[in-house]
Amino acid sequence: ETGVTQTPRHLVMGMTNKKSLKCEQHLGHNAMYWYKQSAKKPLELMFVYSLEERVENNSVPSRFSPECPNSSHLFLHLHTLQPEDSALYLCASSQAQRDSSYEQYFGPGTRLTVT
Amino acid sequence: AQSVTQLGSHVSVSEGALVLLRCNYSSSVPPYLFWYVQYPNQGLQLLLKYTSAATLVKGINGFEAEFKKSETSFHLTKPSAHMSDAAEYFCAVSGLGQFYFGTGTSLTVIP
Numbered sequence: 001e002t003g004v005t006q007t008p009r010h011l012v013m014g015m016t017n018k019k020s021l022k023c024e025q026h027l028g029h030n031a032m033y034w035y036k037q038s039a040k041k042p043l044e045l046m047f048v049y050s051l052e053e054r055v056e057n058n059s060v061p062s063r064f065s066p067e068c069p070n071s072s073h074l075f076l077h078l079h080t081l082q083p084e085d086s087a088l089y090l091c092a093s094s095q096a097q098r099d100s101s102y103e104q105y106f107g108p109g110t111r112l113t114v115t
Numbered sequence: 116a117q118s119v120t121q122l123g124s125h126v127s128v129s130e131g132a133l134v135l136l137r138c139n140y141s142s143s144v145p146p147y148l149f150w151y152v153q154y155p156n157q158g159l160q161l162l163l164k165y166t167s168a169a170t171l172v173k174g175i176n177g178f179e180a181e182f183k184k185s186e187t188s189f190h191l192t193k194p195s196a197h198m199s200d201a202a203e204y205f206c207a208v209s210g211l212g213q214f215y216f217g218t219g220t221s222l223t224v225i226p
Contacts, residue, residue, distance in 0.1 A: 043216040090158055101147045101166050106158035
């Protein structure tokens with residue numbers, strides 16, 4: 001595997017289900033990100049982990065819970081979601097940065113549908 | 116604070132014609148600027164980045180962008196559009212530990 005991988009690629013879940021999204025990066029990076037991409041809306045940064053510590057949480061509802069067990073893996077745990085949470089969830093990685101000059105590399109995304 | 120504005124959510128060009136996608140930025144510090152492309156059902160792929168080394172930046176697939184500080188712009192161009200260029204394009208700016216994406220421009224290439 002190369003780059004950033006995400007599983008599953010597609011997920012359909014009911015509002016009472018619990019599921020997890022997985023992201024793995026094979027680039028030797030030490031920062032990882034979760035984004036939400038909804039139709040006709042800008043990319044929304046949800047969580048940032050740098051050196052395995054959460055450094056940013058942009059007021060995301062508690063029904064989304066991230067986990068970063070090491071610098072290569074990132075999870076997004078989902079529970080009691082709402083239909084408006086249906087979107088493409090993108091994972092990205094980069095080198096940890098103070099001056100933000102390092103580009104982010106993205107996975108292919110998980111298309112989530114909440115029914 | 117940093118932000119980017121992409122002018123035109125949809126752009127259509129004929130195959131072989133010039134591609135011009137517009138991006139203006141706002142930054143309180145010298146910015147780092149990026150263009151990404153997203154093909155259907157895929158993640159974002161880096162096209163090119165500006166990090167103050169040169170104002171004209173060349174990227175993959177024949178794209179290039181010019182940083183113009185006086186105009187606070189970082190427009191993306193390609194001399195001759197190809198059908199495979201049809202995609203969503205995102206401009207992004209970073210600085211002070213923050214990374215911001217524009218709302219995207221959908222490029223359609225007409226045969």
